[in-house]
Amino acid sequence: MSPLRYVNLDRPKPKKSRKRFYSLITVVSLLLIYFIFIRQDNDQKALSQAPSPTSSSQVLLERKIEPPEVLPTLSTANSLEDAVGQALKGTKGTYAISIQKLNSNETFNKDEDRVFEAGSLYKLWVMGEAFSQIEEGILKMDTKLSQDIKTLNEKFRIDEDLAEQKEGGITLTVSQALIQMITISHNYAALLLTEKLRLSQVANYLKEKGFNETSVGTSGAAPKTTASDLALFLEKLYTLELANETNTKKMIDLLKAQKLNNKIPKNLPDGVEVAHKTGELGWFSHDAGIVYTSKGDYIIVVLSESSNPKGAEERIALISQAVYEYFTK
Numbered sequence: 001m002s003p004l005r006y007v008n009l010d011r012p013k014p015k016k017s018r019k020r021f022y023s024l025i026t027v028v029s030l031l032l033i034y035f036i037f038i039r040q041d042n043d044q045k046a047l048s049q050a051p052s053p054t055s056s057s058q059v060l061l062e063r064k065i066e067p068p069e070v071l072p073t074l075s076t077a078n079s080l081e082d083a084v085g086q087a088l089k090g091t092k093g094t095y096a097i098s099i100q101k102l103n104s105n106e107t108f109n110k111d112e113d114r115v116f117e118a119g120s121l122y123k124l125w126v127m128g129e130a131f132s133q134i135e136e137g138i139l140k141m142d143t144k145l146s147q148d149i150k151t152l153n154e155k156f157r158i159d160e161d162l163a164e165q166k167e168g169g170i171t172l173t174v175s176q177a178l179i180q181m182i183t184i185s186h187n188y189a190a191l192l193l194t195e196k197l198r199l200s201q202v203a204n205y206l207k208e209k210g211f212n213e214t215s216v217g218t219s220g221a222a223p224k225t226t227a228s229d230l231a232l233f234l235e236k237l238y239t240l241e242l243a244n245e246t247n248t249k250k251m252i253d254l255l256k257a258q259k260l261n262n263k264i265p266k267n268l269p270d271g272v273e274v275a276h277k278t279g280e281l282g283w284f285s286h287d288a289g290i291v292y293t294s295k296g297d298y299i300i301v302v303l304s305e306s307s308n309p310k311g312a313e314e315r316i317a318l319i320s321q322a323v324y325e326y327f328t329k
Contacts, residue, residue: 001274029280031156066092068311074322076329080108083326087319093306095315098164098231099323100289100299102238111226119279121286122216122223124233127182127195127254129205130174131247145192146171152191157220164188182254182277209233209242222281227301230288235298238290255289262313263287264300267321285312291320295328 013057035104069090076084084097096111133139149165152158160166170188172180174196180189194202203216211233213226236242237251255275264287265274276289288301304312 064307066307066311068308068314069093071314071318074318074325077326080106080323080326083322084108084110084319087315087322091306091315092309093304093312093315095319096227096301096303096317097309098227098299098301100231100235101327102235102297102299104296109228111269113226113233114303115213115224115226116286116305117281117284118214118223118225119281119284120187120190121225121230121277121279121288123181123185123190124191124230124277124288125202125206125211125214125216126194126197127178128209128233128237128242129202130178130193131243131251132205133197133201134174135243135247139196141173141175143174143196144171145174145177145196146194147195149188152156152188152195155195156191178254179257183257183259185260185278203291209236215218222296225303227288227303230301230303231299232291234301236290238297238299252290258289263302263316264289264291264320266313268324280309283307283309285309285316287316291324293324293328298323298327 026283032093035071042134050234057320069092072086072089074083075087077086080099084099088095094111094114096114096116097108098110100111101107130139135139146169148169149163149167152170153160153163153166153285156213164187170192172189172192174193177189177193179187181193199218201215203218206214206216211225211229214229215221215224217223233242235318240248243251252275255277256273260278261274263278264276265272267272268291273292274289275292276287277295279286279288283305286301286303289299291298291300300320300323302316304316306312306315
């Protein structure tokens with residue numbers, strides 16, 4: 001039983017005891033506040049480090065999903081700006097867009113320097129650093145990587161409640177990890193490869209290559225990027241500025257083998273080649289790629305934040321269609 005039951009309430013309490021009591025209350029209160037904020041911070045880190053269908057679903061539960069928007073009907077566009085404007089008509093979402101006709105001066109940009117959470121687009125930078133290390137002889141395609149899922153979750157601060165996987169292990173060669181990370185956006189293949197490369201090296205890669213508006217999340221914050229930086233990445237990839245010709249072709253072939261084709265390629269004619277990477281996390285839905293056509297290749301990057309991410313996928317597909325029809329008319 002608590003000794004407070006036997007205190008004589010008529011007798012004044014010693015000042016020293018009272019001071020100790022208030023000090024104890026203050027310490028306990030501060031500890032509670034500290035742990036509340038630490039918990040919130042860890043949840044944010046978990047969402048940022050391993051974007052996945054599971055974690056995205058958790059984020060969506062925190063806000064109301066709005067009904068899908070009615071998409072406009074496209075007509076023949078007089079300019080690239082007109083084409084994009086038609087496709088964006090009626091949207092309530094936030095979109096950042098960067099389009100560049102390669103080997104040409106024709107471009108279109110909208111909020112291209114606006115910062116978005118990157119979602120799985122961070123895997124582009126992991127791929128870039130992997131091929132840099134391969135060229136330097138630090139890494140080999142047939143190097144075998146292996147790790148426990150639990151260890152990866154702990155290293156990348158993934159909350160157990162949000163993790164796609166909680167137990168078991170993963171073993172892949174560097175080549176297999178690259179294929180799965182890019183073509184099906186496999187999160188644990190990406191984490192396995194990132195563990196080998198070191199996240200700090202991926203951050204250095206961004207700095208060395210001049211992607212100044214992009215961060216990989218080394219401090220626990222979400223990986224972030226802009227449409228401008230992604231367009232620059234794709235332009236440098238296309239012009240052999242990220243790797244030699246052999247490794248550039250390997251990276252582009254990986255992007256062309258993408259299996260998640262519900263955005264940029266969705267409304268394009270069969271047979272049109274697109275080298276691209278998608279990104280999704282909560283309310284964010286993105287796609288960035290190079291479209292190859294007989295009338296010239298072009299870069300298209302669309303980043304979005306909306307109250308209906310599935311609807312944003314349809315909107316991105318429509319923007320892509322409008323741009324393709326304009327460039328190939």
